[in-house]
Amino acid sequence: MNMNYKKNITVAIAIVLIVASFIGGYFTYMYTSGKSVNGIPSTNNTSNRSITIIDDTGRVITIHGIPQRIVSLAPSNTEILFDLNLRNKLVGIDSIYDYTTAQVKEWGISNVTQVTTSTNINYEEILNLTPDLVLAAGITSPAQVYKLTSLGLTVVVLNPENMHQILNDIYLVGLVCGTLTTAKTIISNLSAMLTHIETTVGSVYTKPSVLLTYYPDNYSMAYWTYGPGSFGNRLIIDAGGYNIASNLSLSYPEISVGSVVNLNPSFIMVGVGPYGLNITSYSSFNPTWINLSAVKNNTIYGLNDAYISEPDISLFYVLQEMAYILHPSLFNLTGNVSGRLYNGNTPQTSVTIKLLNATNTVVATTDTNATGGYQFTGIPCGSYKMEIIYNGKIYYRNINIIYLNMVNVVIHL
Amino acid sequence: MKNNIKDFSKYNTPKRWLITVTSLLFLLFISVLVSVSVGTVKIPFQQVMIVIWNGIAGIHQNSLYSKIILQLRLPSIIMAVIVGVALSSSGASLQGLFRNPLIDPYILGISAGAAFGAALSITMGFDSYQSFYYLPISAFIGAIIAVTMVYGLSYSHGEVSNSNLIFGGIAVGYIFSAIVSFLMFVSGPHLQELIYWLLGSFSDALWGEIDLILMPVIISVFILFYFSKELNLLTGGEDLAAATGVNLKLTKNMIIFITTLLTAIAVSMSGIIGFVGLVIPHIMRRIVGNDYRILIPTSAIGGAILLVISDTIARTIISPVIVPVGVVTSFIGAPFFIYLFRRSLKRMEVSI
Numbered sequence: 001m002n003m004n005y006k007k008n009i010t011v012a013i014a015i016v017l018i019v020a021s022f023i024g025g026y027f028t029y030m031y032t033s034g035k036s037v038n039g040i041p042s043t044n045n046t047s048n049r050s051i052t053i054i055d056d057t058g059r060v061i062t063i064h065g066i067p068q069r070i071v072s073l074a075p076s077n078t079e080i081l082f083d084l085n086l087r088n089k090l091v092g093i094d095s096i097y098d099y100t101t102a103q104v105k106e107w108g109i110s111n112v113t114q115v116t117t118s119t120n121i122n123y124e125e126i127l128n129l130t131p132d133l134v135l136a137a138g139i140t141s142p143a144q145v146y147k148l149t150s151l152g153l154t155v156v157v158l159n160p161e162n163m164h165q166i167l168n169d170i171y172l173v174g175l176v177c178g179t180l181t182t183a184k185t186i187i188s189n190l191s192a193m194l195t196h197i198e199t200t201v202g203s204v205y206t207k208p209s210v211l212l213t214y215y216p217d218n219y220s221m222a223y224w225t226y227g228p229g230s231f232g233n234r235l236i237i238d239a240g241g242y243n244i245a246s247n248l249s250l251s252y253p254e255i256s257v258g259s260v261v262n263l264n265p266s267f268i269m270v271g272v273g274p275y276g277l278n279i280t281s282y283s284s285f286n287p288t289w290i291n292l293s294a295v296k297n298n299t300i301y302g303l304n305d306a307y308i309s310e311p312d313i314s315l316f317y318v319l320q321e322m323a324y325i326l327h328p329s330l331f332n333l334t335g336n337v338s339g340r341l342y343n344g345n346t347p348q349t350s351v352t353i354k355l356l357n358a359t360n361t362v363v364a365t366t367d368t369n370a371t372g373g374y375q376f377t378g379i380p381c382g383s384y385k386m387e388i389i390y391n392g393k394i395y396y397r398n399i400n401i402i403y404l405n406m407v408n409v410v411i412h413l
Numbered sequence: 414m415k416n417n418i419k420d421f422s423k424y425n426t427p428k429r430w431l432i433t434v435t436s437l438l439f440l441l442f443i444s445v446l447v448s449v450s451v452g453t454v455k456i457p458f459q460q461v462m463i464v465i466w467n468g469i470a471g472i473h474q475n476s477l478y479s480k481i482i483l484q485l486r487l488p489s490i491i492m493a494v495i496v497g498v499a500l501s502s503s504g505a506s507l508q509g510l511f512r513n514p515l516i517d518p519y520i521l522g523i524s525a526g527a528a529f530g531a532a533l534s535i536t537m538g539f540d541s542y543q544s545f546y547y548l549p550i551s552a553f554i555g556a557i558i559a560v561t562m563v564y565g566l567s568y569s570h571g572e573v574s575n576s577n578l579i580f581g582g583i584a585v586g587y588i589f590s591a592i593v594s595f596l597m598f599v600s601g602p603h604l605q606e607l608i609y610w611l612l613g614s615f616s617d618a619l620w621g622e623i624d625l626i627l628m629p630v631i632i633s634v635f636i637l638f639y640f641s642k643e644l645n646l647l648t649g650g651e652d653l654a655a656a657t658g659v660n661l662k663l664t665k666n667m668i669i670f671i672t673t674l675l676t677a678i679a680v681s682m683s684g685i686i687g688f689v690g691l692v693i694p695h696i697m698r699r700i701v702g703n704d705y706r707i708l709i710p711t712s713a714i715g716g717a718i719l720l721v722i723s724d725t726i727a728r729t730i731i732s733p734v735i736v737p738v739g740v741v742t743s744f745i746g747a748p749f750f751i752y753l754f755r756r757s758l759k760r761m762e763v764s765i
């Protein structure tokens with residue numbers, strides 16, 4: 001009993017010690033983390049400029065000189081740097097960026113080091129690149145930003161939540177990197193476009209319903225879509241549409257095939273492109289696809305999925321495309337269509353193709369050339385029908401002409 | 414039992430103890446040295462030594478090498494050491510307390526509780542980019558809440574039985590895991606951050622965090638070591654131990670309290686790193702025997718060595734890609750454990 005009593009006292013002392021060491025450690029922690037870490041002075045330039053900015057997360061950052069070596073931790077940041085003609089200063093890039101070999105060549109980024117693997121940051125690689133600016137994003141966690149700052153790096157976090165904040169971020173990067181003039185030009189163009197779209201669709205009372213999906217889930221028979229609070233939802237609202245997923249409770253929910261049939265959206269917009277999807281990937285597993293009114297009315301559109309998932313300038317082009325798709329009559333815009341005419345595998349020459357509008361009036365006529373090619377240019381955007389008379393038979397083909405896009409339609413008779 | 418007694422007599426001399434612990438410490442030292450010298454950036458070994466020496470001497474350095482070594486590699490490695498010590502000494506003590514070889518430090522729902530706390534913090538966005546500390550704190554609190562629930566559920570007729578604790582741990586663990594799965598489902602843009610945390614990592618470790626947890630971990634491990642005599646007596650069963658004068662209630666409560674503290678600290682700092690707490694004590698048992706006076710310190714050091722090696726491999730194996738450390742831990746630890754297990758089967762020395 002006496003022994004146990006002694007043991008109790010020892011244990012009590014030990015617990016007091018643990019608590020005391022925790023408190024001691026806490027104060028050390030607070031003391032060390034409270035010290036402000038300023039960016040390392042840039043050794044790469046002679047500019048004496050020193051500016052203090054506030055980034056999208058409210059962090060106050062002082063930047064000495066004009067950054068000459070920049071690391072981007074998100075595709076949207078990289079895009080902004082490209083738009084501001086800063087690609088030569090880019091030394092490090094994330095691995096999420098959807099490069100194709102052609103893009104790497106075209107953008108001249110073959111010498112840029114990848115510094116992340118999925119969400120894992122290789123801090124050593126970043127330090128080794130001796131950057132004087134690290135552009136982080138919403139996908140960079142607070143812990144990672146904290147670690148980067150503790151390494152003495154200048155970290156600016158860009159985390160835009162709407163179209164106007166993207167413009168602010170372009171301004172911020174332009175200010176920090178000394179390309180403010182370019183930034184201002186881009187911003188004035190984009191904000192003019194934004195204002196134009198906002199005022200034009202603002203007067204519309206009937207908002208067509210839209211399903212915007214970026215990934216088909218053929219196992220659970222559902223589509224990944226954008227719910228309230230997401231960028232995709234914002235896009236649809238700004239383009240004058242009604243998002244059928246806007247009353248779901250999640251930001252990035254899945255919507256089942258059944259719900260899509262029930263809600264029967266007037267427009268279906270699907271992510272296609274760099275991530276390897278096409279419209280067939282969305283329709284092939286869905287037996288109810290042909291019952292959708294969007295399918296019957298041919299109002300299914302493919303949007304570049306790299307564009308719709310990254311908050312940067314390309315989102316403005318998506319917005320423009322979307323606003324035009326939803327309200328073609330409000331915008332006096334034109335587009336082009338081209339393609340080839342085949343019978344089996346033989347291209348058909350000198351066949352007359354007529355372009356009919358919604359009221360079956362002929363808008364334009366052309367003959368296919370020696371390789372079966374045809375082209376209509378400067379056609380007001382909207383839904384059309386191509387009429388082909390071949391061997392006494394009349395063939396029809398529905399097409400949509402979209403602003404800025406060269407629609408390519410290959411016709412097999 | 415026969416084997417246990419043999420093992421006791423084999424390793425209980427102070428000289429033996431000193432030799433074993435010192436040689437393991439030496440091994441740890443070597444692995445830390447190797448770990449600090451390798452990485453994505455190639456730094457000559459001489460430079461590594463100079464930087465560390467200058468760092469110890471307190472000379473201000475601002476070179477690239479000093480940043481990589483002192484601000485990046487050393488904090489991660491020391492965090493790996495601390496987490497390894499915390500998890501495997503807890504694992505060894507709990508296995509002794511429960512007299513069950515399948516016990517790991519997460520048995521009382523700590524990992525699920527901590528994951529719940531972390532998931533809540535991440536999905537609710539407690540942490541801003543200006544102040545980062547809610548994530549570890551809520552993971553720690555989540556872990557403590559889980560164990561408190563388990564302990565409360567197991568309490569009946571003035572005592573807490575082992576099987577109740579294990580069942581309670583499993584039940585509470587499942588509840589919290591379900592909540593975590595739900596939070597992952599609704600986390601939206603935060604999902605990646607949450608998965609990254611759950612996989613476990615030392616690469617975000619900061620010196621400030623080490624300052625905070627170093628002393629509590631050291632003291633806690635000493636307390637576990639202090640209870641090794643009771644754990645030895647417990648190998649014969651609770652009744653036998655009580656008959657030889659072990660204060661069962663105190664021993665059980667203290668070991669549960671201290672291991673919870675250690676595991677919660679480890680998990681809140683580096684995420685959920687499995688395997689170490691379960692298998693390192695077994696590996697050490699097969700090397701040094703069943704005497705907890707030597708098993709606890711050797712397990713602690715062994716856990717540290719395994720995590721340092723794993724972290725090194727994770728950082729270098731397909732550099733510049735950093736593999737999650739938890740993957741590597743199981744990958745190198747499990748074959749070694751199988752080897753030891755088969756060897757002991759051949760020698761007919763099956764004992765836990």
